[in-house]
Amino acid sequence: MISDRVTGGRVIRSVLAAEAETVAALHARARATYYPDGVPDDGTDWPAVWRSAIARPDGQVLCAVERGSLVGLASFRTPEGAPADTVKLFQFHVDPDHWRTGLGTALHTACVEHWRADGRSTAVLDVHVGNRRAQEFYARRGWVPDPLHPPAEGDHHLFLRYAVAGG
Template sequence: MRIRPATIADAAVLADVHVRTWQATYRGFVPDGYLRSLDPVRWRPFWQDRLRRPEEGTATLALVPDAGDRPVGFVSFGPSRDDAADVAAGEIFAIYVLPEHWGTGGGRMLMAAALTALADAGFGRATLWVLDGNARARRFYEAGGWRPDGLTKRDESRGFPLDEVRYVLDLR
């Protein structure tokens, strides 16, 4: 596996990774009907826009197999979007790897690359938000040194509640 910057040509594949990973990861946490309604074609404009015109300081890296160039995962990151974070904080916005590639080390590679980029950009710490009940993700983050800092939030933007916990990591 290797890491490279995501390009506009990756938009359709990243939309597929995004949707398929959501469907696998969040089964049991969000309504099945919502998961079934997720459509990579509807996510393509989001990814096309994000990759064509990234917000200042943000980036998306793709995880690709050694024998190919079709991404099987991605990480997006940049300055923290969280009102409760200080200006020295970067944020991991999303990290997703297709379920058939879980346990291969790709997620760790993506995280390491993103954290290096955030530290190189001058951020002293990083934050991320994780679904409170997502034990698999929480174990992954905690194995990498991340710790919950006590902040929580409820996201009801999709018509059902998602309780999230903020994790932090010192980059110094």
């Protein structure tokens, strides 16, 4: 468990199991910004997905809290079949009302510090092709296209890689 980290009046900490509904709502608000026709309803029970992610002993879900409200989140763990020194950032979201406030940078920094403390050397993620804002955010922090996973025809995601030690 990561200890609480206070950054510029914000607290970055592990998400609590009781916060799964709040996390799912933030996830939905953030995702809605890059789906011009609305977030596809595939029947996923997102609160259940988040409860599972929060409970995983092999993963971590961090959140950023500002003035008592959960306004950012990051979920990561070693992906199946990957080397132990690799971590995947599965979800990274900031409440749209808090974009361009430094919150994403603070949350990303907390993730990198956690990865370094865990001895990770590489981080990977996939980002929706229509989410230009996120792609630019990651590029400014040193994420690059993953040469091991080039874009596939018709895929809706870009795969990025980050050198944790050099970040």
